[in-house]
Amino acid sequence: MARQSDKKISQENLRYLQNLKICFFIVNGIYFVFRIAYHYDSFTFWIATKYLITCGFSLFLWKQLVSYGSPRFRSNGSVDWPGEDLNAEGLTAYMFDIIYVTWFVHITSMFFEWTWWFYTVIPLFGAYKIWTLFIQPSMFSGGGGGEQSDYQNDKSKRQSKIEKRNQEGKVKYARK
Numbered sequence: 001m002a003r004q005s006d007k008k009i010s011q012e013n014l015r016y017l018q019n020l021k022i023c024f025f026i027v028n029g030i031y032f033v034f035r036i037a038y039h040y041d042s043f044t045f046w047i048a049t050k051y052l053i054t055c056g057f058s059l060f061l062w063k064q065l066v067s068y069g070s071p072r073f074r075s076n077g078s079v080d081w082p083g084e085d086l087n088a089e090g091l092t093a094y095m096f097d098i099i100y101v102t103w104f105v106h107i108t109s110m111f112f113e114w115t116w117w118f119y120t121v122i123p124l125f126g127a128y129k130i131w132t133l134f135i136q137p138s139m140f141s142g143g144g145g146g147e148q149s150d151y152q153n154d155k156s157k158r159q160s161k162i163e164k165r166n167q168e169g170k171v172k173y174a175r176k
Contacts, residue, residue, distance in 0.1 A: 005082075006079045006081075006082040007079050007082070009071075009082040009083065009085050010071035010079050010082040010083060012085075012086070012087060013069040013070065013071060013082065013083045013084075013085070013086050014070075014071065016065075016069065016086045016087070017065065017066055017069055017070065017086070020062060020065065020096075020099070021062075023103065024058070024059075024062060024099075024103075027103045027106055027107060028055065028106070030107065030110075031051070031106045031107070031110065034110050035047075035051075035109075035110050039110075047109075047113075050109075050116055051106070054102050054105065054106070054119065055102070055106070057098070057102065058098070058099045058102040058103075061095045061098055061099055062099065064095060065086060065092065065095055065096070068083060068084040068086070068092065069083040069084055069085075069086040069092075070083050071083045098122055101118065101119065101121060101122060102119070104118065105118050105119050
């Protein structure tokens with residue numbers, strides 16, 4: 001009972017990884033059959049290069065997720081290490097998002113060549129995150145008008161009210 005959360009995380013991770021593997025084979029199987037086998041005349045060198053690069057990148061991310069999220073079991077079947085929680089926010093969520101964008105591009109590029117441009121969403125989002133997390137706060141931190149200073153002002157107002165109440169000696173509830 002003490003390690004129920006580890007067991008739950010390991011079961012969810014195994015389910016996520018299994019679903020990821022099945023979807024990976026389905027998407028790439030559909031792409032291979034439709035694009036390469038059925039419409040071979042439209043499968044040019046540049047399309048093959050784009051497909052191989054994006055497929056290789058998503059395979060790399062999938063392998064990383066497998067190494068992060070695969071649980072280790074003891075000989076008696078209990079969970080030794082549940083793996084990193086693949087349902088957590090942060091880097092693992094971004095890895096899943098990149099894989100999903102890759103699948104979207106692969107499926108839609110069978111019908112529209114311009115959908116390869118959707119893959120540019122990934123570096124644009126990365127640049128946006130770098131801007132909002134690192135560059136913008138350092139550029140505007142000296143102005144005194146950011147969120148952090150507003151939070152500190154609210155906190156100081158609250159503290160001043162508490163101090164004022166304590167100085168006045170008011171007691172709301174008193175026991176006899």
